[in-house]
Amino acid sequence: MMSDELDPDAALMLRVKQGDWDAFTSLVDKYKQPVMNLVYRMLRDASEAEDISQAVFVQVFKSAHRYEIASRFSTWLFTIARNLSLNEIRRRSRHPADSLDATRPEHDDQPAQQYEDRRDLSPPDRVLHGELEEKIEQALAELPENQRTAILLCRGDEMSYEEIAKVLGVSLSATKSLIHRGRETLKQKLKPYLRSGSWSEHK
Amino acid sequence: MKDPQYEQLRELNWRRKLTPAEQAQLNAFLAAHPEALADWEAENSLTEALNGLAEVPVASNFTARAVAAARLAQAQGDREAGNGRVVRPWWLRWLPKAALATVVLAAGLLSYSHLQQTHRAEVIRSLATVSEVPSIPNPDILRDFDTIAAMSVTPPADEELLKVMQ
Numbered sequence: 101m102m103s104d105e106l107d108p109d110a111a112l113m114l115r116v117k118q119g120d121w122d123a124f125t126s127l128v129d130k131y132k133q134p135v136m137n138l139v140y141r142m143l144r145d146a147s148e149a150e151d152i153s154q155a156v157f158v159q160v161f162k163s164a165h166r167y168e169i170a171s172r173f174s175t176w177l178f179t180i181a182r183n184l185s186l187n188e189i190r191r192r193s194r195h196p197a198d199s200l201d202a203t204r205p206e207h208d209d210q211p212a213q214q215y216e217d218r219r220d221l222s223p224p225d226r227v228l229h230g231e232l233e234e235k236i237e238q239a240l241a242e243l244p245e246n247q248r249t250a251i252l253l254c255r256g257d258e259m260s261y262e263e264i265a266k267v268l269g270v271s272l273s274a275t276k277s278l279i280h281r282g283r284e285t286l287k288q289k290l291k292p293y294l295r296s297g298s299w300s301e302h303k
Numbered sequence: 304m305k306d307p308q309y310e311q312l313r314e315l316n317w318r319r320k321l322t323p324a325e326q327a328q329l330n331a332f333l334a335a336h337p338e339a340l341a342d343w344e345a346e347n348s349l350t351e352a353l354n355g356l357a358e359v360p361v362a363s364n365f366t367a368r369a370v371a372a373a374r375l376a377q378a379q380g381d382r383e384a385g386n387g388r389v390v391r392p393w394w395l396r397w398l399p400k401a402a403l404a405t406v407v408l409a410a411g412l413l414s415y416s417h418l419q420q421t422h423r424a425e426v427i428r429s430l431a432t433v434s435e436v437p438s439i440p441n442p443d444i445l446r447d448f449d450t451i452a453a454m455s456v457t458p459p460a461d462e463e464l465l466k467v468m469q
Contacts, residue, residue, distance in 0.1 A: 121370065121374075124370065125370055126396075128365075128369045128370065129319055129366050130399035132365050132366060132369070133359075133361055135360050136359045137356075140359040141359075143327060146359075150361075150362065153365075154368060154369050155372075157372075157373065158372045158376050161376065164378075215315075233356070234358060236352050236353070242421075254317050255354055256319075258320045264317065275316060283346070283349060286349055287345050287349055290349065291345070294345045294348040294349055
């Protein structure tokens with residue numbers, strides 16, 4: 101197959117496999133935002149989200165020899181992102197005293213809102229402006245991790261349900277079930293805002 | 304709402320706006336099932352809210368730091384290889400374990416085979432022993448046994464008669 105017929109990301113990964121740093125830089129530039137969006141909403145800690153997101157791309161580089169063109173790059177990337185985030189959540193639960201700045205929920209489906217300005221570029225203050233945005237972020241954080249991840253990956257038309265299922269490591273029907281259950285919970289928790297149409301008014 | 308058509312349209316709406324044709328299907332469905340309208344509006348509103356989630360700010364030097372970290376990881380890998388530590392391919396790491404497993408399996412199979420052979424030999428010996436036992440006589444032969452046995456019993460000698468005859 102000619103490289104220009106390949107998915108553009110797959111073509112870039114072929115070049116990364118051969119040590120092309122420009123190709124790697126292009127992939128980081130393209131996916132740093134969606135990776136940060138997912139990782140932050142899994143970890144609820146801006147500083148850790150940035151560290152883990154960096155680690156995701158380092159892992160992509162180190163594992164480039166294992167990347168198979170048959171699978172979409174974004175599926176592979178978000179699988180790495182989710183796994184590293186889950187590892188961090190498990191590490192936190194085993195060593196709750198490691199970080200004095202973050203709250204330490206016992207379970208990864210409990211909210212751990214981080215609003216301290218640990219750096220000049222602290223994301224939380226910018227991200228969570230307004231009460232309504234805070235409500236949905238909190239409701240999302242209270243979902244079980246697999247439902248939350250499924251819903252976040254489902255946003256937009258970027259990934260198919262089959263690809264989301266691969267990231268989660270479950271079947272297609274289980275994926276849709278996770279999204280459905282998560283959304284039902286969100287609708288219940290956000291009912292006053294959804295019914296009144298407050299979202300539209302406050303955006 | 305468990306209607307398959309509604310569910311399908313809902314799943315499509317989770318990820319993108321409905322096409323005009325799909326919207327027409329939805330309108331027809333909602334006209335026939337007005338009780339579903341509230342749920343659809345809530346779904347739409349939630350989808351809008353989720354799609355409107357703010358982007359998490361990314362540091363301006365994120366890419367540069369990621370590339371630097373990857374270069375460092377590569378340099379560390381090269382150093383390990385250059386220190387004489389053999390960077391073995393993944394399959395070579397599994398080779399000793401595979402060899403051990405093969406030896407254990409082979410030993411197990413040989414033991415089982417030996418056990419089978421021993422058992423077979425014992426069975427053969429048992430059969431040979433059984434085959435040497437004479438067959439049980441026909442019961443009809445023994446029918447007159449008592450009579451014949453009684454005939455073979457000789458009465459004791461008449462001592463007094465013998466004395467008289469001498």
